[in-house]
Amino acid sequence: MEPADLALSRDMIVVLGLVGFTMAMFMTDRIRADATALVVLVALGLFGIVPASRLFDGFAGNAVISLMATMVLAAGLDRTGALNRVAQNLLRWSNGLESRLLLIASGVAAGLSAFMQNPAVTALMLPVASRLAGRTGISLSRLLLPIAAAVLMGGSLTMIGSSPLILLNDLLVAANRHLPPGVDALQPLPLFAPLPIGIALVLLSLVYWHFGARRWLADDALKGVAPARTDSYFAKAYGIEGELWELTLTPDSPLVGMAVGEAESQPGTPLFLALATGGDARLAPPADERLWVGSVIGVMGPAQAIQDYAQKNLLRVSGRLRQFADLFNPARAGISEAVVPPTSSFVGRRPEELRLRKRAGISLLAINRDNQVWRENLRRIPLKAGDLLVFHSVWTDLAQAAESRDFVVVTDYPKDEQRPHKLGWAVSIFVATMALAFSTLVPVPLALMAGAAALLVTGVLDMDEAYAAISWRSVFLMACLIPLGWAMDATGAANWVAQHTLARLGPDTPLWALQFALGLLTALFALVIGNVGATVIMVPMAINLALAADGSPGAFALVAALAATNNFVSASNPVLAMVAGPAGYTGRDFWRTGWPLTLAYLVVTVGMVHLIEPWIAR
Numbered sequence: 001m002e003p004a005d006l007a008l009s010r011d012m013i014v015v016l017g018l019v020g021f022t023m024a025m026f027m028t029d030r031i032r033a034d035a036t037a038l039v040v041l042v043a044l045g046l047f048g049i050v051p052a053s054r055l056f057d058g059f060a061g062n063a064v065i066s067l068m069a070t071m072v073l074a075a076g077l078d079r080t081g082a083l084n085r086v087a088q089n090l091l092r093w094s095n096g097l098e099s100r101l102l103l104i105a106s107g108v109a110a111g112l113s114a115f116m117q118n119p120a121v122t123a124l125m126l127p128v129a130s131r132l133a134g135r136t137g138i139s140l141s142r143l144l145l146p147i148a149a150a151v152l153m154g155g156s157l158t159m160i161g162s163s164p165l166i167l168l169n170d171l172l173v174a175a176n177r178h179l180p181p182g183v184d185a186l187q188p189l190p191l192f193a194p195l196p197i198g199i200a201l202v203l204l205s206l207v208y209w210h211f212g213a214r215r216w217l218a219d220d221a222l223k224g225v226a227p228a229r230t231d232s233y234f235a236k237a238y239g240i241e242g243e244l245w246e247l248t249l250t251p252d253s254p255l256v257g258m259a260v261g262e263a264e265s266q267p268g269t270p271l272f273l274a275l276a277t278g279g280d281a282r283l284a285p286p287a288d289e290r291l292w293v294g295s296v297i298g299v300m301g302p303a304q305a306i307q308d309y310a311q312k313n314l315l316r317v318s319g320r321l322r323q324f325a326d327l328f329n330p331a332r333a334g335i336s337e338a339v340v341p342p343t344s345s346f347v348g349r350r351p352e353e354l355r356l357r358k359r360a361g362i363s364l365l366a367i368n369r370d371n372q373v374w375r376e377n378l379r380r381i382p383l384k385a386g387d388l389l390v391f392h393s394v395w396t397d398l399a400q401a402a403e404s405r406d407f408v409v410v411t412d413y414p415k416d417e418q419r420p421h422k423l424g425w426a427v428s429i430f431v432a433t434m435a436l437a438f439s440t441l442v443p444v445p446l447a448l449m450a451g452a453a454a455l456l457v458t459g460v461l462d463m464d465e466a467y468a469a470i471s472w473r474s475v476f477l478m479a480c481l482i483p484l485g486w487a488m489d490a491t492g493a494a495n496w497v498a499q500h501t502l503a504r505l506g507p508d509t510p511l512w513a514l515q516f517a518l519g520l521l522t523a524l525f526a527l528v529i530g531n532v533g534a535t536v537i538m539v540p541m542a543i544n545l546a547l548a549a550d551g552s553p554g555a556f557a558l559v560a561a562l563a564a565t566n567n568f569v570s571a572s573n574p575v576l577a578m579v580a581g582p583a584g585y586t587g588r589d590f591w592r593t594g595w596p597l598t599l600a601y602l603v604v605t606v607g608m609v610h611l612i613e614p615w616i617a618r
Contacts, residue, residue: 008496009491009492011047011049011487011491011492011493012491012492012493012496014043014047014049014491015044015049015484015487015488015491015493016493016497018040018043018044018484018487019484019488019493019537021036021039021040022036022037022040022481022484022529022533022537023525023528023529023533026528026529026530026533027528027529032347032348033477033530034473034476034477034480037476037477037480037481038476038480040480040481040484041055041056041058041480041481041483041484044483044484044487049487049490049491050483050486050487050490054483054486055483056479057482057483058478058479058480058481058482058483059479061170061479061482062169062170062443062444062445063166063167063169063170063478063482064475064478064479064482065445065448065449066160066166066444066445066448067117067163067166067474067475067478068449068452068470068475069445069448069449069451069452070115070116070117070160070166070448071117071120071469071470071471072452072455072461072466072469072470073115073116073429073430073433073448073451073452073455074115074116074117074120074469075461075465075466075468075469076426076429076430076452076455076460076461077426077427077430078124079419079422079426079460079461079465080419080420080422080423080425080426080427080460081419081420081423082423082426082427085423086108086112099210101132101138101143102142102143102146102147102209102210103206103210105125105128105129105132105143105147106146106147106149106150106205106206106209107150107202107206109121109125109147109150109151109154110150110151110153110154110157110202110205111154111157112124112151112154113150113151113152113153113154113155113157113161113162114154114155114157114158114161114198115158115160115161115430115434116161117162117163117471117474118151118152118155118161118162118565118574118575119341119342119343119471119574119575119578121151121154122148122151122408122574122575122578122579123341123405123408123578125147125151126144126339126408126409126410126578126579126582127409127410127411127412127413129143129144129147130410130411130412130582140582140583141583141584141585143583144579144582144583144585145209145579145583145585145589145593146205146209147579148575148576148578148579149205149208149209149568149597150202150205150206151575152565152567152568152573152575153198153201153202153204153205153601154198154202155198155565156194156197156198156201156562156565157192157194157195157198157199157202158191158192158194158195158198159189159190159191159192159193159194159444160191160437160444160448161198162531162565163474163478163531163532163535164531164532164534164535164561164562164564164565165194165561165562167478167482167485167532167535167536167539167561168189168535168539168557168558168561169188169189170482171482171485171535171536171539171540171557172186172187172188172189172539172543172553172554172557173186173188174485174486174489175489175540175543175553177489177490178489178490179547180547183547183553186543186553186554186557187554189554189558190438190440191437191438191444192438193558193615194558194562196608196611196612197558197562197604197605197608197609197612200604200608201601201604201605204597204600204601204604205597208596208597208600240271240300240335240365240366240390241302242270242300242301242302242303242305242306243300243301243302243303243306243319244273244298244299244300244321244324244328245270245298245299245300245301245306245317245318245319246296246297246298246299246317246318246319246320246321246322246323246324247296247297247299247306247309247310247315247316247317247318248294248295248296248297248315248316248318249291249292249293249294249295249296249297249315250293250314250315250316251293252314253293253313253314253315254313254314255291255313255315256291256292256293257290257291257292258290258291259287259288259289259290259291260272260275260285260286260287260288260289260290260291261287261288261379263291264287265377268305268308268309268312269309270299270300270301270305270306270309271299271300271301271363271365271392272285272297272298272299272363273298273299273300273328273363273392274297274298274323274324274327274328275289275291275295275296275297275298276295276296276298276323276324277289277291277292277294277295277296278294281296281323281324281327282327282361283298283327283333283361283363283392283393283394283397284356284357284360284361284362284363284392284393284397285357286355286357286358287352287355287357287358287379288358296323296324297315298321298323298324298327298328303319327394332394332395333392333393333394333395334392334395334413335365335390335391335392335411336390336391336392336393336398336409336410336411336413337368337388337389337390337391337409337410337411337582338388338389338391338402338407338408338409338410338411339386339387339388339389339407339408339410339578339579339581339582340383340384340385340386340387340388340389340406340407340581341385341405341406341407341408341574341577341578342385342386342574342577342578343405343471343473343474343574344383344385344405344406344407345404345406345473346383346406346407347383347384347385348382348383348384349382349383350379350380350381350382350383351364351378351379351380351381351383352379352380356391356401360393360397360400360401361393361394361397361401362391362392362393362397362398362401363391363392363393364378364389364390364391365378365390365391365392366378366389366390367381367383367387367388367389367390368387368388368389368390368581369384369386369387369388369581370580370586371584371586385571385574385577386571386577386578386580386581387581388410388581388582389407395413398413399413403465403468404468405468405469405471408578410582419459419460422458422459422460425455425458425459425460426455426460429451429454429455429458429460430451432451432454433447433448433450433451433454436450436451452466474532477532478532481532481533481536482536484536484537485535485536485537485539485540488536488537488540488541489540489543489544494540494541494543494544495544495548497541497544498541498544498545498547498548499544499548501517501541501545502514502545502548502549505517507549509549511549511551512606512607512610514545514549514551514556515551515555515556515559515606515609515610516602516603516606518538518541518542518545518556518559518560518563519559519560519562519563519566519602519605519606520563520602521538522534522535522538522542522559522560522563522564522566523563523564523566523567523598523602525537525538525564526563526564526565526566526567526572526573527567527569527570527572528572530572531564531565531567531573532564534560534563534564535560535561535564538560538563538564539557539560539561541560542556542557542559542560543556543557552613555609555610555613558609559605559606559609562605562609563602563605566598566601566602566605567598568590568593568594568595568597568598568601569590569591569594569595569598570587570590570594571587571590576590
């Protein structure tokens with residue numbers, strides 16, 4: 001069929017319009033990504049593009065079930081300390097040598113990302129890298145980006161390592177409903193189908209950083225937390241310095257009757273870290289708590305500044321900690337850094353709305369965004385993904401708040417593993433789950449969910465912890481966008497785009513060149529609309545492009561799914577967004593190191609897909 005014979009129908013126009021709407025909203029962030037996906041889902045139903053009986057099938061699809069199960073399995077390993085044990089061995093294996101440390105840490109991160117979602121692996125490796133930086137003196141900025149690249153590469157080792165590959169099998173099966181007569185049905189790919197490609201990509205990452213690109217990363221001691229030098233680090237990076245003092249309100253103090261938030265907003269006020277009133281002492285006093293005669297405020301600041309503040313506000317000064325000696329014990333409380341991941345509910349909200357002091361016992365001391373530090377009027381600054389937040393808190397309160405996964409603590413701080421006695425169960429269940437999934441005795445989603453159920457039955461996790469382990473924002477985004485991929489295929493919009501693309505490239509274009517162009521276009525889409533959106537839109541187009549060019553639909557679809565993760569140049573990638581703040585990376589760092597890696601990733605992917613194409617086509 002000639003492209004000229006393919007007329008745009010009303011349904012095609014609607015679907016392509018929804019694709020454009022999705023891209024525009026993801027680019028401008030006028031509407032949250034998951035809310036945009038919901039609008040698209042509803043529009044597909046209202047326009048009758050997807051039947052109402054199938055509209056919400058994405059929520060029960062294999063891709064969504066697999067995503068949820070892998071998150072729960074990862075939480076089980078984390079809860080028992082299995083992952084931290086691996087991290088503790090990194091120093092022993094590397095002997096403190098930077099090149100060996102980087103090689104081993106990146107290899108471990110890549111291996112973990114084969115079975116865990118990329119953001120989850122990144123969240124695990126952040127405090128690990130911080131600990132390594134502190135004990136070796138190596139700048140965190142020289143560790144995190146190579147580790148992040150390894151995480152992204154490692155996600156291509158299995159079909160459950162990244163969201164695009166999890167989605168791929170569902171899209172392949174859905175495409176069978178609209179294949180031309182005589183074309184063989186597309187089969188789901190087995191768990192380790194992309195393993196040769198993934199190994200080649202991981203090796204590419206290790207070689208790339210080991211033999212050259214590492215020199216492009218600045219060796220800046222201020223980039224990243226080094227636990228062994230925490231006090232000097234926070235002083236240099238944020239100006240958070242001085243000693244701890246106790247200030248007691250006298251009857252004549254103008255602060256009497258003020259709320260903590262009101263007193264803090266006055267010029268020249270030191271950091272308010274604790275408050276004791278009527279014998280009740282606590283860290284992180286809520287902003288609405290009142291100051292009364294006899295109240296004792298725990299503050300931090302230089303001696304002269306504290307004296308001036310106390311004299312101005314008629315406060316009694318004590319450099320000896322009587323009320324807060326136990327609370328300020330470094331083994332119990334201290335300063336930490338945490339990064340806001342893209343899936344956090346904090347994104348777009350102001351700290352005053354979050355009420356961290358009242359709800360979690362955490363004081364927000366500073367915000368670091370793109371190497372610009374804010375310490376004034378923090379309560380009114382809307383938070384963004386990748387923001388680095390500086391906290392002061394009791395360590396146990398911090399650990400409990402971090403379970404919400406709204407922030408990832410970068411600083412290595414004292415904390416106890418909750419269920420180390422369940423370590424054997426967690427590891428055994430994980431190994432058995434992977435073996436069952438690889439055996440093909442049962443579908444992969446069923447094997448993964450069986451593993452998640454086993455964690456609950458054996459007490460490794462309870463049900464509430466399993467719910468908390470799941471990033472519902474990611475689940476909702478994927479489930480709502482899946483029908484858009486179906487609609488691209490069912491309406492013929494994907495075929496229309498594929499035919500016109502092939503006509504402009506020419507019928508004699510080699511298949512490898514078509515795949516390279518497809519991968520490059522998918523990578524560009526992923527920069528704008530994320531890896532899930534790019535996969536949903538581009539996989540149906542890849543299948544139709546393969547059919548039009550007489551290629552392998554499975555191979556073309558795999559190229560598109562792998563290319564959707566090929567984003568090493570922008571913080572729109574959740575993994576890069578998570579490491580940008582802790583390591584102090586700028587957009588220039590990502591562009592300088594990312595573009596060569598992006599092109600090399602694409603070349604290796606297309607080349608390896610050609611090598612294993614007979615296996616994919618079976």
